[in-house]
Amino acid sequence: MxxxxxxxxxxxxxxxxxxxxxxxxxxxxxxxxxxxxxxxxxxxxxxxxxxxxxxxxxxxxxxxxxxxxxxxxxxxxxxxxxxxxxxxxxxxxxxxxxxxxxxxxxxxxxxxxxxxxxxxxxxxxxxxxxxxxxxxxxxxxxxxxxxxxxxxxxxxxxxxxxxxxxxxxxxxxxxxxxxxxxxxxxxxxxxxxxxxxxxxxxxxxxxxxxxxxxxxxxxxxxxxxxxxxxxxxxxxxxxxxxxxxxxxxxxxxxxxxxxxxxxxxxxxxRIHRLPHRHPPPVRQRNVKTHRTNHTPLVIGLSSSLGALIIVIFAAAIILIRRRMKSARTKSRWAISNPTPLDFKMEKSGPFEFGTESGSSWVADIKEPTAAPVVMASKPLMNLTFKDLIVATSHFGTESVISDGTCGPLYRAVLPGDLHVAIKVLERIRDVDQNDAVTAFEALTRLKHPNLLTLSGYCIAGLFHLVFLLVDDWDDFKICADKSHPLLWDS
The missing domain is CATH 3.80.10.10 (Ribonuclease Inhibitor)
Structure with a gap:
């Protein structure tokens, strides 16, 4: 199954x-x-x-x-x-x-x-x-x-x-x-x-x-x-x-x-405090000589600085045009994937991941890019299950925050420096996929000062997990046995 x-x-x-x-x-x-x-x-x-x-x-x-x-x-x-x-x-x-x-x-x-x-x-x-x-x-x-x-x-x-x-x-x-x-x-x-x-x-x-x-x-x-x-x-x-x-x-x-x-x-x-002294008076004749002697130097520096600014401006225009030309060949809303980490990525599923307690959970899909991530707070991001694997170092034990009865919780960083907590929901695997999607969409619209806002979800195979966007890890309290109570009521 x-x-x-x-x-x-x-x-x-x-x-x-x-x-x-x-x-x-x-x-x-x-x-x-x-x-x-x-x-x-x-x-x-x-x-x-x-x-x-x-x-x-x-x-x-x-x-x-x-x-x-x-x-x-x-x-x-x-x-x-x-x-x-x-x-x-x-x-x-x-x-x-x-x-x-x-x-x-x-x-x-x-x-x-x-x-x-x-x-x-x-x-x-x-x-x-x-x-x-x-x-x-x-x-x-x-x-x-x-x-x-x-x-x-x-x-x-x-x-x-x-x-x-x-x-x-x-x-x-x-x-x-x-x-x-x-x-x-x-x-x-x-x-x-x-x-x-x-x-x-x-x-x-x-x-x-x-x-x-x-x-x-x-x-x-x-x-x-x-x-x-x-x-x-x-x-x-x-x-x-x-x-x-x-x-x-x-x-x-x-x-x-x-x-x-x-x-x-x-x-x-040592700290020395020097008395305030007035500078000696400057004769008008010396001022004129000073200005006359330094005028060629000032003109030369100004010309060099102006030429440098023009070169930098031209280089910036060329670079922008090249990037715009390259972007036309890509999707309008595409966002580049993070740099892959040094671990072997299986080409076909199912994908099995271990936890700190020695147990494991399985994402039963053939390709890691086949399951898209649906983002609520960042709708223009184009991510897949593969990005989630990369962000968690292959859901490695070093990324595990806790291992509760409902499933493990991971720490991850998505493209754009988005810090997320990823929760595996092993206890609700029998929930119908359409019902779960309806519940998740409703939770993304739920706003309350005592609840953290749902930011998106991904469906890979038929197993339920949840992700949490985190702004302050010090204030983020984690419990291994219970997740979002409204999720179970849904």
Missing amino acids: FLKLFLLLSLVSFSHSDSSSTVSCPNGTDFHQLTTVFRYVSGFNSSWFSSNCSAVITHVVLPSRKLNGTVSWNPIRNLTRLRVLDLSNNSLDGSLPTWLWSMPGLVSVNLSRNRFGGSIRVIPVNGSVLSAVKELNLSFNRFKHAVNFTGFTNLTTLDLSHNSLGVLPLGLGSLSGLRHLDISRCKINGSVKPISGLKSLDYLDLSENSMNGSFPVDFPNLNHLQFLNLSANRFSGSVGFDKYRKFGKSAFLHGGDFVFNDSKIPYHH
Whole structure:
């Protein structure tokens, strides 16, 4: 039986899969609570933890596990012995609960390189308004403005780099025990003076913001610091040889209006301000001589420049005419195919493609150019299934974004630098071809702010796939188990 293959280009949002595992432990156990925390997160595997019902969980360390989805935070409150939480370098999103920071045993939190956002502050829990957290890393996330570290009295390490804070967090200057502070690339404006009282710092990175202040009077104790980076800011002040030697030139590069005026600093690193001087008066006789002597040179340069412009213009006209003549022999709306990649292209089908999980899917057609791509957003593009094979490196595993139950999802780049996601729909192969085309045409006309617009499709054989046009891969959330819900209703 022929398989149905639809390749649908679109910006469509995917819902998250439910990856919760079935557990036999009673509801009150730490193991059951932990599996509940990740019930809406794809990629989570409960076998990573001991299924011993009597085990007490003190560490949840899951960095770089390809977790995708939203964490259910409430059950974490029942992990009363939790000390370390590390979910770094995944694709988790949502807001962090304010009560998280008041958990009495939690001392180390690393949620870096995710998509978390919302506010950060301590709220009273059982009468306590203090946080026990000592090490906190929230870098490479989406936190903005609403950040207050009042109550984080035990913090020794804080990394908020690569967020959009806009201003210095409230309460930051009261963290007297802070030794490591990184707030680089946070789009921070304003004075550095609020953190001048952090006398325990030995690491300070303020680079690539728009902060201002006078160096060194508005800064923390520089004698205690071992690392300093003030580059790409708007600071001012004088840098002596001792600070230059200790922190290096890169610490001050494009950091503002610094003056390196110590004689021990290499000359090319010093900034000299020259007094304004008026030029000496020029006698009228000298001016005339100057003009007379340079007139032939000016005329010669002007003539040469004019001749060069004429030559370039003539060459451009010839090139345009040649291209127009060549275009007359081609289709009026034809667009050139991308340069083929270095892989063998079968001349006849069916075409079989593997996935990351070891499974495969088949496009049952004889020629890769026999199946046209129907474009909705770019109707003048002339593409075929062959172009899709080229754009995905033969639908290779290196192009696979995820491998859900409905079929694999690929990343591809079509001619014209069109970034697309290609979804294989294995679960609807029995849908009639005409019905599917009707549904896809209807979806191309569907417009909604919460849905990504359908951009086109391709029918190769009898197997269904879909394509998605993507403008921002960072904001494109992928779920392997469910695609466009309206597609199934159709």
